[in-house]
Amino acid sequence: MSQEILENNVASEPTPGEKHFPVFAVTDDIIALADDRISHYPESKLSAVLPLIHIVQHKHGFVSKEAITWIAEKLEIEPMKVVSVVTFYPGFRQSAPGKFHYRVCRTLSCAMAGSYELMDQICEITGIDRSKLSHHHPIVVSPCGVYSVEFAECLASCGTGPVCLVNDDFHENIKPENAQDLINQYKA
Amino acid sequence: MSDQETTTKLLPKDEAAAKGLVNVHIDGNWIQVPKGTRMIEACKIAEKEVPHYCYHPKLTSPGNCRMCLVQMGMPPRPAPGADPVFGDDGFQEIGWMPRPVIACANTVAENMGIRTTGDLVEKTREGVMEFLLINHPLDCPICDQAGECSLQEFSVEHGRGQSRFVEDKVKKPKNVDIGPRVNLDDERCIMCSRCIRFMDEVAEDAVLGFSERGTHTTVTCHPDRKLDSNYGMNTIDLCPVGALTSKDFRFQMRVWFLKETKSIDVNCGTGCNTLIWTRGSQIYRVTPRRNDEVNSEWMPDSHRLAFHEVQGDNRLTDPMIKVDDKHEITDWHTANTAVADALKQFEPSEIAIIASARQTNEELFLTHTLASTLGAENIATVERIGEADGKLISADRNPNTNGAKLILGETTKKLDSIKAGLNDGSVKALIVLSEDIFEAAGFSHDDLANAELVVSSHIIANATAKVSDIVLPGASFAEKRGSMVNVLGRLQRLNQALQPAGNAREDWEIIRDLILALTGEPNDLYMIEEVVKVIAENIPAFEGMTFSKIGEQGIKLIETGVEIPLLTKERERASAGIIVG
Numbered sequence: 001m002s003q004e005i006l007e008n009n010v011a012s013e014p015t016p017g018e019k020h021f022p023v024f025a026v027t028d029d030i031i032a033l034a035d036d037r038i039s040h041y042p043e044s045k046l047s048a049v050l051p052l053i054h055i056v057q058h059k060h061g062f063v064s065k066e067a068i069t070w071i072a073e074k075l076e077i078e079p080m081k082v083v084s085v086v087t088f089y090p091g092f093r094q095s096a097p098g099k100f101h102y103r104v105c106r107t108l109s110c111a112m113a114g115s116y117e118l119m120d121q122i123c124e125i126t127g128i129d130r131s132k133l134s135h136h137h138p139i140v141v142s143p144c145g146v147y148s149v150e151f152a153e154c155l156a157s158c159g160t161g162p163v164c165l166v167n168d169d170f171h172e173n174i175k176p177e178n179a180q181d182l183i184n185q186y187k188a
Numbered sequence: 189m190s191d192q193e194t195t196t197k198l199l200p201k202d203e204a205a206a207k208g209l210v211n212v213h214i215d216g217n218w219i220q221v222p223k224g225t226r227m228i229e230a231c232k233i234a235e236k237e238v239p240h241y242c243y244h245p246k247l248t249s250p251g252n253c254r255m256c257l258v259q260m261g262m263p264p265r266p267a268p269g270a271d272p273v274f275g276d277d278g279f280q281e282i283g284w285m286p287r288p289v290i291a292c293a294n295t296v297a298e299n300m301g302i303r304t305t306g307d308l309v310e311k312t313r314e315g316v317m318e319f320l321l322i323n324h325p326l327d328c329p330i331c332d333q334a335g336e337c338s339l340q341e342f343s344v345e346h347g348r349g350q351s352r353f354v355e356d357k358v359k360k361p362k363n364v365d366i367g368p369r370v371n372l373d374d375e376r377c378i379m380c381s382r383c384i385r386f387m388d389e390v391a392e393d394a395v396l397g398f399s400e401r402g403t404h405t406t407v408t409c410h411p412d413r414k415l416d417s418n419y420g421m422n423t424i425d426l427c428p429v430g431a432l433t434s435k436d437f438r439f440q441m442r443v444w445f446l447k448e449t450k451s452i453d454v455n456c457g458t459g460c461n462t463l464i465w466t467r468g469s470q471i472y473r474v475t476p477r478r479n480d481e482v483n484s485e486w487m488p489d490s491h492r493l494a495f496h497e498v499q500g501d502n503r504l505t506d507p508m509i510k511v512d513d514k515h516e517i518t519d520w521h522t523a524n525t526a527v528a529d530a531l532k533q534f535e536p537s538e539i540a541i542i543a544s545a546r547q548t549n550e551e552l553f554l555t556h557t558l559a560s561t562l563g564a565e566n567i568a569t570v571e572r573i574g575e576a577d578g579k580l581i582s583a584d585r586n587p588n589t590n591g592a593k594l595i596l597g598e599t600t601k602k603l604d605s606i607k608a609g610l611n612d613g614s615v616k617a618l619i620v621l622s623e624d625i626f627e628a629a630g631f632s633h634d635d636l637a638n639a640e641l642v643v644s645s646h647i648i649a650n651a652t653a654k655v656s657d658i659v660l661p662g663a664s665f666a667e668k669r670g671s672m673v674n675v676l677g678r679l680q681r682l683n684q685a686l687q688p689a690g691n692a693r694e695d696w697e698i699i700r701d702l703i704l705a706l707t708g709e710p711n712d713l714y715m716i717e718e719v720v721k722v723i724a725e726n727i728p729a730f731e732g733m734t735f736s737k738i739g740e741q742g743i744k745l746i747e748t749g750v751e752i753p754l755l756t757k758e759r760e761r762a763s764a765g766i767i768v769g
Contacts, residue, residue, distance in 0.1 A: 002363060002364050002365035003411065005364050006408065006409060006410070006411035006414075007411045009399055009408055009409075009410065009411065010410065010411060068410075069412075078394040078395055078397070078410070079412070079413055080394070080395055080396065080397035080409050080410040081394065081397055083399055083410055084397040084398050087400050088398075088399075088400070088401045089401075135404060
């Protein structure tokens, strides 16, 4: 029981989205990327912890236990220090999202402009059940594994709410009734 | 004209600056403290308590608990071209800031004012306490920290009687097994980060960290890298609340029932200063005690838990004489007479004494007296060399090697000649004091085949006791008084926390009574202080020494040139201004 509590710090829940991302592996490619980033911080490798987590998440969709161990070894720090950073930022995930990850802004302007209704629409269309949400699992993936949703804080476009970030694409002025269009743009 | 200028009175700021000090106004009084002192330390000097959780002088100050908020004031900056105005007392008027500052991470400045009381300070403390208690469970009745909990204490002083919090509390893991000796209750944690900083900075095994953020922040560790450092239990002492508890001490005893006795650790040459916590005839825990010359505020787990060895079922509780290969319990008088009578059968050259660098100076001195009473010249001590850990544990695992050298001279080499003497029959009687000759001394049963008499004193029924003709039960480190000289050459004091087990006696008394039985002459050594007096008269290094002079912190007796690596690092950090020290 108790060991499970600690395992949860680095555990990744299996999700239908996993099939869209390559399983984490230490490849020459990722080592080269990491070494390049580390070379930007001659004073202390420690500073490269954020960029390295970004590299891993970008390539593999989320930060797994193996990835945490690898980053810690790479930076010669304790794995716990990497866990601290990964769990601190809501932008980092510890389990796989869908192929297309929708971040809907819920800060004041967007909330007033209907971002909650937009979220409901997206969920209805993609079949996502947000009732399973918890503090530790803020992302819900659709059964097909293609879509996942998450509320985000301000995306810095308050004049054009509701706004939504799909992977790295930014969408503005999405009325809840236009949710279908937003989904249609991203088909597996 | 220049004469006139020099005769004008110096301002307090100049007087202080000449001595490297600054004037600080704390709760109405001006005091002088060294430049660069933290405000919280200045308040300590002024004997004003500033409640705090995250601040610890031996660790860095992140200033995250906010409990030490005080009101600060500085003289207003003079207008351009204007000169500062000094009052009749030579100080500038203090302009008080409307917002509090943390006392732990700010340093004092000339003419600074600090208020540790007043409406603003009291209100902020109440506010901070209320926030700290929002998610804190009310499990004081089953919490090991109760009675020595800062949260409990400051809650009484600065907290509200009732909670105003009607929302749901954040649930966090309880009973987390974060290491072999430490248990974690995350709901009790107030996120002061002392344990994390200790593991990062002092233990240099940075396995602890925070996970999550905001109200969900949780102290935890990686499942594959648990808190298994030999210094991990120091986090339990550091924890101001009951979040980190000792698996050994957990649920054993309420702390207010325990008696604290100041003593020292006897498991290696460092002699970490300790507190022995006892109730009745039992030791419940041993914790480190601050001594900046020896162990800072820490001690290794292995030494902290070593007290269990002296509380086993194998303690010797009565003097025993071997009759027909069986040990029979007897009384002290009979045992002492038997030893004296038996020893008188041998020539002085046939008697050898194996003493121990685990004995106190007093015991060693009496051992020396015993040897000269018998005329025995064969006296040896046993070396114990382990591995130094680069922190507090010394390679010398005997606590009093330096004391033995001062009192008995160089004796470790004589062990081999005793062994040879036993084998060739020139040594026939062996007196073993506080040692197991089979374990550390490396004797075999064959070596003892020709021995006609073996007398031993120890606390545990070990192999030596089994082969002894007469066994004299001694007292453990917690059951006796005495002094030892550590690797630094520092004379430190053991204090008695418990009565010796059963009919066992303090070792110095055992040796004294043996001498008494041998000579038949009274010797005026009724109390251990009298032995100390005789040592002071006879051993040059101990000249003028008394127990009260040793005090709680010990005193430097001889120069050995040895350094304790952990202290060297700590001093470097203190002089670099990273910690207060």
